[in-house]
Amino acid sequence: xxxxxxxxxxxxxxxxxxxxxxxxxxxxxxxxxxxxxxxxxxxxxxxxxxxxxxxxxxxxxxxxxxxxxxxxxxxxxxxxxxxxxxxxxxxxxxxxxxxxxxxxxxxxxxxxxxxxxxxxxxxxxxxxxxxxxxxxxxxxxxxxxxxxxxxxxxxxxxxxxxxxxxxxxxxxxxxxxxxxxxxxxxxxxxxxxxxxxxxxxxxxxxxxxxxxxx
Numbered sequence: 001x002x003x004x005x006x007x008x009x010x011x012x013x014x015x016x017x018x019x020x021x022x023x024x025x026x027x028x029x030x031x032x033x034x035x036x037x038x039x040x041x042x043x044x045x046x047x048x049x050x051x052x053x054x055x056x057x058x059x060x061x062x063x064x065x066x067x068x069x070x071x072x073x074x075x076x077x078x079x080x081x082x083x084x085x086x087x088x089x090x091x092x093x094x095x096x097x098x099x100x101x102x103x104x105x106x107x108x109x110x111x112x113x114x115x116x117x118x119x120x121x122x123x124x125x126x127x128x129x130x131x132x133x134x135x136x137x138x139x140x141x142x143x144x145x146x147x148x149x150x151x152x153x154x155x156x157x158x159x160x161x162x163x164x165x166x167x168x169x170x171x172x173x174x175x176x177x178x179x180x181x182x183x184x185x186x187x188x189x190x191x192x193x194x195x196x197x198x199x200x201x202x203x204x205x206x207x208x209x210x211x212x213x214x
Contacts, residue, residue: 068150072120073107075200076130076157085179089128092174104194120155128175129165132157138203154200
């Protein structure tokens, strides 16, 4: 009796099935490997570096990166008059890079050796004059991680009281108070174009609706 042989086509199908790809050691590590780094520009606020790296996927690339010490954003609210629709402290100032006036939350850079909370308190006093008794960190995020290494941290400031602003010489700031509902309406109407402000407002409103702010 003649034994049957597997068909040639079935062998071909089995051989053509690809095996599962094995992750490279670079991908497992989750970090890039820095080969060289050169500072090509040093400014007052940030520096620019040209980094040669091997990235987690194994590719060798040159990345131009802006290094910044980090920034703080202050979402200061006054809940004393109407807790259901608290006032928000905003600023209106001209931004040269954007070529227009922007409506923003107060913000500023963290000085070397300074804690982020201390920076937030200092910036709020300098730019608005307001002080706060209660501080809560809402979130921490990268502003534009494709080329900018800057962390931004948004603090919620409550139980605020008036004071005198102490802006720097190059800061021309108009301080505004506005109900949260009105600010959110401006955001939904595409009249607020500042990223940190949109993130802070939307997150704060969401947490309030969920009852997660104490």
